[in-house]
Each structure stands twice: as structure tokens, then as C-alpha cells.
Amino acid sequence: MTWSLTIGRFGATTLRVHLTFFLLLAWIGVSAWQQGGLPAARDSVLFIVLIFTCVVLHEFGHILMARRFGIETPDVILLPIGGVARMPRMPEKPTQELAVAIAGPMVNVVIAFLIFLALGTIQPDSLARLDDPRVSLLARLAAVNLFLVVFNMIPAFPMDGGRVLHALLAMKLGNARATQLAASLGQVLAFALGFLGLFGNPLLIFIAIFVYIAAGGEAQMSAFNEAARGLSVGDAMETRFNAIPVQANLAEAIETLLATAQHEFPVVDAFGKPVGLLVREDMLSALKIHDREASITAFMRAPVETVRSTAPLETVLGRLLGPQAAALAVTDSEGILVGLLTRQNLAEMMIIKARRPDWRFDRR
Secondary structure (H helix, E strand, C coil): CCCEEEEEEECCEEEEEEHHHHHHHHHHHHHHHHHHHHHHHHHHHHHHHHHHHHHHHHHHHHHHHHHHCCCCCCEEEEECCEEEEECCCCCCCHHHHHHHHHHHHHHHHHHHHHHHHHHCCCCHHHHHCCCCCCCCHHHHHHHHHHHHHHHHCCCCCCCHHHHHHHHHHHHHHCHHHHHHHHHHHHHHHHHHHHHHHCCCCHHHHHHHHHHHHHHHHHHHHHHHHHHHCCCEHHHHCECCCCCEECCCEHHHHHHHHHHCCCCEEEEECCCCCEEEEEEHHHHHHHHHHCCCCCEHHHCCECCCCEEECCCEHHHHHHHHCCCCCCEEEEECCCCCEEEEEEHHHHHHHHHHHHHCCCCCCCCC
16 A cells, blocks of 8 residues: 555555654644653543554454454554455355454453453443543553454444454355445445434544545455356456567657557567566656666566466465555466456456356356
């Protein structure tokens, strides 16, 4: 995600912090300083940092459980509204999805239990006094973890409760129908949150927008997965395309761009193996800073992501639908370029599957 900083890496997962999170810390620190001076600002910022540390541990609960089912998570992004673990896919089995969904809230339950154990007592009144500095920091932190459990179990995407609901529905109705129902419920709850936000809590409106968009995205991703089920990359890839030789210059690349309706161009070496990718936007930007004879290696994207034509299409959707992905170069067993997989390919495939669900893709 753009506007984020990498602060660490744990195994195969990168931890990033969005710049708006630091704005949140600054705003909280200044507000507390105006009310109680430097000690209040320090305690408030520390409290927020501890809360988001618990949020990160919550996300790693999901990540570690997903790894048990062979799913790696490339990164976790810390936002002012919480943490987002970007998993390429969820487990296909509803029981596994349920385990992954529930693992995060269980981390918060354990944290709260350990804090109450350390305090030696449970004070119910502290659960309703999160903003009272007279309540000990640990007691407030335990209360926040319990709140995170309740909030995340709201049955709406992208909250864990939405995943739990989806898994339970999928056990009875199948994945496609379960996703449709869970996403619809999530959007209904988003409208309800937005309506409540109109009565004096703007944060609820912000959360409602986030939930509504996430629920719609989840439904779209489910539709892609359903359309891709049983297909290989070779079934969906584009086979009639123009590749650009690595020794080409900017003028030659622009001529190729003007001669076709193609937006993504694989760059190949003398053996036909992909070494980079040229995207229309990058080529047009290069016109401003490079001359006609400039080598395309100065502005091509490298290395290019490759995938075998025999790979199941479902397994690569997450790579192609990411915010930075433009296209995947499809290769044969010897690494020779044989096709190109783009978002447009997927959109066309979905249209065909929607019109004719029984249509068979067979290019072999």
C-alpha cells in the first residue's frame, strides 16, 4: 500500500505502518498535552501504541493459523482504524476458514486474561472508563482487548465476525451463496453504522464506508474465485499479444503502443524469456524524462512476475488483483513466454461465465 513505511519483518510477513497512523498519534498527543501537559501526552501516546501492539498481535493470530493451512501473508498494514493482514486467499474448507477467523479475537482474549491475572482482580467499572486517566493503564488495556473481541465479532466483512458467519453459512449453503449473504449483511450493517454516525459520531460514518467497500470487494473477489474454479492459467491467458525485445528503445516501445490496443507489454530476452514489464502509464511518463533513444530497461518494471500456464487460476488471483499488479507473464516449463494474464482477461472471463456458466475454456 502506498504512503506506508516498513518497520519490520517477521518470517514471510512484512509489517507496515500507514503514515496516517502517525498523524493519529500526533493528534492524540497534542490533544492530551493541551489538557494535562507533557505527562498526559506521554501516557496517551503510550496507551495508543500499546493498543495497536495488541492489534498487530491480533493480526498475527490470523497469520499463524493461516500458515498451518499453507497460506502465507505478505504483509500487515497498520491503519488508524486497525490492522489489515493481506492474505492472498482464505482456506477453501469452511472449518479452516473458521479457525483462521477466530484465531485473532482469541489472541485478544488471552491478552485480557493475562492482564487481569497480573492485576489480580477484575474491575467491571473500568470496562466503561477507557478515557479516564485515573484508571490504571493495564486495566484500560484489558478493557480495550475485550472491546476488540466484541467489535471484531460483528457479523460483517471485513470483521472477523463476517468471516465466522461466512464459514458457518458455507457449511450449509456452499461458498458462493455464503459470500453473497455475508457481504449483503455487511453492507446492511454499514448503512446502520452510518445512520448512527449521523447523530454525533463521525468515526462511525468512516467505519461504515470502510465496511461497505470491504463487503463489496469481498463479494467481487468471491465472484472471481467462482469463475476461476476448475480453470488453469492457460485457459484464461491472452495468447495474441505484442512483446518488446529488451534491447528496444523508448521510440520503438511507443510505436508498439500506438499500433495496438494493448496496455501491458512483456519485455523478453533473445531466448523469449520474460525479463520485465512495460505498462502504458510508465511509457507515457518516460516521455517526459527520457529521449527517444533511451533504453527501455531504464523504466521497465523488473523483475516481472511469472506463472506457469498449468497453474490453477484460483491460486494466482491474489497476485493479479493486488494494487501494484499490472499483469503476469505466463511461461512454459522452460521459462519461455507463452501468454499474458491481465485484469482484462479476468473481466472478460467473468462475463463469459456469467452468460454461459457451462462454457468450457480449452486452449490445449
